[in-house]
Amino acid sequence: MEKDIIDVVPDEPDVIDRIRYIVRMSGKSQAKFARHIGIDPANFSKIITKKHSVSNGFINRLVADAGISKRWLLNGEGYPFEKESDVKCAVFGEILHESAHNSLYPDNGSIPLYDIDVTAGGVELSRLFAADNIAGFVDIPGVNPNSVLVRVSGDSMTPLVPDGAYIAIRKVELSSSIMWGHVYVVVTDDYRMVKRIRKNVDPCCVTLHSENPQYDDIDMPVADIRAIFIVETVIDCRRL
Numbered sequence: 001m002e003k004d005i006i007d008v009v010p011d012e013p014d015v016i017d018r019i020r021y022i023v024r025m026s027g028k029s030q031a032k033f034a035r036h037i038g039i040d041p042a043n044f045s046k047i048i049t050k051k052h053s054v055s056n057g058f059i060n061r062l063v064a065d066a067g068i069s070k071r072w073l074l075n076g077e078g079y080p081f082e083k084e085s086d087v088k089c090a091v092f093g094e095i096l097h098e099s100a101h102n103s104l105y106p107d108n109g110s111i112p113l114y115d116i117d118v119t120a121g122g123v124e125l126s127r128l129f130a131a132d133n134i135a136g137f138v139d140i141p142g143v144n145p146n147s148v149l150v151r152v153s154g155d156s157m158t159p160l161v162p163d164g165a166y167i168a169i170r171k172v173e174l175s176s177s178i179m180w181g182h183v184y185v186v187v188t189d190d191y192r193m194v195k196r197i198r199k200n201v202d203p204c205c206v207t208l209h210s211e212n213p214q215y216d217d218i219d220m221p222v223a224d225i226r227a228i229f230i231v232e233t234v235i236d237c238r239r240l
Contacts (some may be wrong), residue, residue: 016047016048016054019054020048021080022062022068030044068080078160080232080233110137111145111149112136112148113137113138113150114135115135116128117150117152118169118185119153119154119192124226125185125229129148140233144168144232147170148168148169148170149235150166151164152164152165152166156212157196157210157212159211160211161183161234164236165236167194167232168234168235169229169231170232171228171229172228174225174228180198181197181198182196182197183195183196184197184231185229187226187227188224188226195210195218196208196210196211198217200219202219205221206219206222207220208220
């Protein structure tokens with residue numbers, strides 16, 4: 001019994017919320033996702049409905065078989081996928097100069113890299129995701145195939161998202177999909193910003209937090225936000 005207690009993951013409710021999020025993001029049914037990571041679907045169901053405790057062994061299975069960041073699963077820190085070493089700078093540099101493919105999403109699972117600075121301008125990002133803005137395609141293991149890769153300028157999220165880094169992002173609904181404390185691209189009528197979204201004491205607002213301590217938090221009315229894109233991973237070629 002003592003061994004089982006030691007093996008239980010702390011802060012379990014938040015961990016389960018992140019596991020549920022990964023299942024939704026995968027596009028698979030709960031049973032199919034369970035089989036994908038080698039877990040009996042019935043046991044998997046008991047874990048995410050809190051009938052069974054989350055063990056470290058189960059977390060390690062998610063990390064090994066689904067490519068999920070253990071740090072993110074346990075603490076909500078970083079990103080669901082942190083596999084920067086799988087993207088080589090030489091290849092990445094070549095892709096920036098490739099012509100756009102005819103198909104927006106090729107069958108090989110690569111995601112499109114857009115010649116777009118995500119923090120420059122206030123245009124709703126989805127309008128910029130056109131074929132003529134595609135610079136190439138990049139294979140990033142574990143990242144949702146519906147994501148896109150864009151560039152970030154500015155130092156407000158340094159060191160988490162350095163100036164000049166690339167981020168894989170995916171649009172989510174503002175009304176129901178916010179994971180508090182996670183990093184998003186926030187689109188308003190005037191700005192596009194990369195910020196960590198936190199709860200605000202005013203339920204009609206959210207707090208936009210910068211990692212760089214030189215920047216103050218922003219209290220943003222929810223009604224002013226036009227769209228949000230979850231940041232799934234960061235690629236900083238200087239670290240490769």
